[in-house]
Amino acid sequence: MIEVQNVTKRYGQHVAVDHVSFTVNDGEILGFLGPNGAGKSTTMNIITGYISATEGTVKIDGIDILDQPEEAKKRIGYLPEFPPLYMDMTVAEYLDFVCDIRKVSSAERKQSLERIMDIVKIDDVKGRLIKNLSKGYKQRVGVAQAMIGNPQVLVLDEPTVGLDPRQIIEMRDLIKRLGKSHTIILSSHILPEVSAVCDRIIIINKGKIVAAGTPDNLSKHLGGGRLSLRVAAPEKQVVAALEQVPGIARVEPRGTFEPGTVDVVVDPDQEVDIRRPVFNALSRADCPILMMRPLDLSLEEIFMQVTTQESEVS
Amino acid sequence: MIGVYKKELKAYFSTPTGYVFMGFFLLIAGFFFAISNLFPMVANYNGMLGNLTFIFLIVVPILTMRLLAEEMRQKTDVLLLTSPLSVGEMIIGKYFAAVTVFLITLLITCMYPVMMSFFGDIAVWEIIGGYVGFFLLGSTFIAIGLFISSLTDNQVIAAVVTFSVLLLLWVMDALQSVVPTDIVSGVVFASALVAAVAIWLYSAARNIYVSLVAAIAGGAVIAGLYIANKDIYTGFIGKVLAWFSLLNRYNEFSLGILSLSPIVYYITFSAAFVFLTIRNIEKKRWS
Ligand SMILES: Nc1ncnc2c1ncn2[C@@H]1O[C@H](COP(=O)(O)OP(=O)(O)O)[C@@H](O)[C@H]1O
Ligand SMILES: [Mg+2]
Numbered sequence: 110m111i112e113v114q115n116v117t118k119r120y121g122q123h124v125a126v127d128h129v130s131f132t133v134n135d136g137e138i139l140g141f142l143g144p145n146g147a148g149k150s151t152t153m154n155i156i157t158g159y160i161s162a163t164e165g166t167v168k169i170d171g172i173d174i175l176d177q178p179e180e181a182k183k184r185i186g187y188l189p190e191f192p193p194l195y196m197d198m199t200v201a202e203y204l205d206f207v208c209d210i211r212k213v214s215s216a217e218r219k220q221s222l223e224r225i226m227d228i229v230k231i232d233d234v235k236g237r238l239i240k241n242l243s244k245g246y247k248q249r250v251g252v253a254q255a256m257i258g259n260p261q262v263l264v265l266d267e268p269t270v271g272l273d274p275r276q277i278i279e280m281r282d283l284i285k286r287l288g289k290s291h292t293i294i295l296s297s298h299i300l301p302e303v304s305a306v307c308d309r310i311i312i313i314n315k316g317k318i319v320a321a322g323t324p325d326n327l328s329k330h331l332g333g334g335r336l337s338l339r340v341a342a343p344e345k346q347v348v349a350a351l352e353q354v355p356g357i358a359r360v361e362p363r364g365t366f367e368p369g370t371v372d373v374v375v376d377p378d379q380e381v382d383i384r385r386p387v388f389n390a391l392s393r394a395d396c397p398i399l400m401m402r403p404l405d406l407s408l409e410e411i412f413m414q415v416t417t418q419e420s421e422v423s
Numbered sequence: 424m425i426g427v428y429k430k431e432l433k434a435y436f437s438t439p440t441g442y443v444f445m446g447f448f449l450l451i452a453g454f455f456f457a458i459s460n461l462f463p464m465v466a467n468y469n470g471m472l473g474n475l476t477f478i479f480l481i482v483v484p485i486l487t488m489r490l491l492a493e494e495m496r497q498k499t500d501v502l503l504l505t506s507p508l509s510v511g512e513m514i515i516g517k518y519f520a521a522v523t524v525f526l527i528t529l530l531i532t533c534m535y536p537v538m539m540s541f542f543g544d545i546a547v548w549e550i551i552g553g554y555v556g557f558f559l560l561g562s563t564f565i566a567i568g569l570f571i572s573s574l575t576d577n578q579v580i581a582a583v584v585t586f587s588v589l590l591l592l593w594v595m596d597a598l599q600s601v602v603p604t605d606i607v608s609g610v611v612f613a614s615a616l617v618a619a620v621a622i623w624l625y626s627a628a629r630n631i632y633v634s635l636v637a638a639i640a641g642g643a644v645i646a647g648l649y650i651a652n653k654d655i656y657t658g659f660i661g662k663v664l665a666w667f668s669l670l671n672r673y674n675e676f677s678l679g680i681l682s683l684s685p686i687v688y689y690i691t692f693s694a695a696f697v698f699l700t701i702r703n704i705e706k707k708r709w710s
Binding site: 120154157158159160161178179180182183185187189191193194195196197198202206207209210211212254258 | 504507
């Protein structure tokens with residue numbers, strides 16, 4: 110559905126996107142993950158035809174975005190990092206204007222708008238001025254705007270940024286629902302964000318793709334088996350007990366967060382489940398475990414790994 | 424195009440811009456009408472319109488500053504540029520919206536000559552000619568303002584630059600009669616023009632050879648003309664200024680003469696600036 114080939118964008122000497130290639134299959138939700146400044150927005154701006162690449166090609170459904178921009182753009186709906194909303198319009202006026210510029214015929218318009226407003230749940234605010242809406246509603250109007258004209262592809266740049274936790278969950282659900290009938294590219298700088306909704310993840314750093322794969326593959330491969338523990342015993346005793354356990358590569362004390370306890374992070378030396386051996390070892394040493402949880406790798410930590418070993422996980 | 428046109432027209436009247444423009448224009452026009460036609464009972468309406476042209480300095484920036492600068496500041500240009508709409512359609516829609524607001528305002532002022540007709544005969548065709556010229560002149564300034572608005576994402580800068588450029592056009596007009604007319608300054612001025620074109624070519628194309636070739640060709644033409652007939656350079660500066668003078672051509676309309684050439688001139692000038700605006704927006708995406 111989307112073919113990105115060797116796309117490079119230079120701003121003077123600065124390379125914002127560096128020979129990026131990937132494809133997105135029909136009906137897939139692809140997550141585009143990377144820290145701020147990685148080149149996510151630039152790539153999305155190129156895919157949607159907002160800016161042009163210095164090198165490389167983008168094809169939507171086989172149609173080149175530069176050769177036949179009008180045909181290609183009909184097939185893409187875009188929610189940029191800053192939703193492109195006219196603050197002085199009401200929601201209904203705004204969506205009507207988007208119908209105008211996306212060349213939706215007046216016959217289809219009413220029904221199509223009703224369907225979209227129903228899906229993104231903005232029906233109740235359609236008469237309100239956009240500038241008076243909450244951030245969550247603004248973002249949903251942004252998504253509604255991208256759906257107008259029935260594009261097969263939706264490109265969503267950090268759709269959950271700035272939302273409160275409840276709105277984030279609603280937005281995730283919305284994206285999952287949209288994914289049933291659309292091909293979606295979604296960017297984020299937060300790992301759980303993309304792993305929750307995406308079929309496949311591409312990690313990008315400094316303009317380059319550094320890892321790609323399904324969420325399961327990536328986290329197994331990259332975050333596998335790390336544990337965070339809180340143990341009610343002196344640090345020395347805990348560390349000594351843990352170092353006896355076969356399969357543990359590293360024990361890292363993190364200090365005391367609760368009186369009489371110590372927090373440690375344990376790394377297995379391979380991708381093995383060490384929870385049982387850890388439990389047994391500590392219980393034998395009479396160190397009660399108050400808490401044990403798999404440690405969510407922060408994106409930075411994943412980066413440390415992928416940028417040093419540059420892996421392609423399939 | 425219709426979509427952008429309608430949206431832009433609505434935007435003029437959902438923000439103060441449209442009302443400020445209309446209010447200011449009608450207020451000043453009414454004032455001029457009162458002191459030059461109504462109270463002294465003078466029927467020379469076109470003379471009044473001619474004096475009124477200075478109003479463009481102030482009202483054109485009001486009308487055009489927002490057009491593109493605001494889209495870029497609010498980042499709504501993304502919406503327009505990623506829609507199936509072409510850049511040309513978007514810019515032309517905006518241009519026509521601004522021209523429409525101007526036209527509506529101008530039509531309202533038609534009640535002044537109608538009022539005059541109650542007191543005596545008026546020169547209907549002369550006044551219509553004056554109005555056509557006034558409209559074309561304003562539309563050309565609007566095209567210039569539109570172009571300037573595409574250069575920045577700051578409305579205030581767009582307004583100030585537009586004002587300054589229009590002021591420069593007025594100053595150029597006044598300069599026509601005082602610039603030196605001798606052959607030497609004509610040649611110097613022509614060389615300066617060629618140099619400016621060459622520099623512009625270099626900054627646009629980043630190709631030193633292209634601009635060198637242009638400079639040499641331009642120099643050859645200047646020298647050739649000098650050898651062939653050096654009298655061409657007598658009063659050359661004044662001629663160039665006069666050719667570019669938008670106000671000069673307006674005077675013909677004031678006399679009630681509706682000839683084709685100034686009409687074509689204004690339309691060409693406007694089209695050129697609309698085209699430059701389209702190019703500028705397209706170029707931005709390639710940088
Ligand atoms: N218009 C621009 N001019 C110069 N540099 C830019 C421009 N836009 C983006 N960049 C640079 O390109 C890099 C990638 O930016 P961006 O794509 O916005 O990253 P992300 O969306 O992943 O946070 C950054 O280093 C940024 O500074
Ligand atoms: Mg970004």
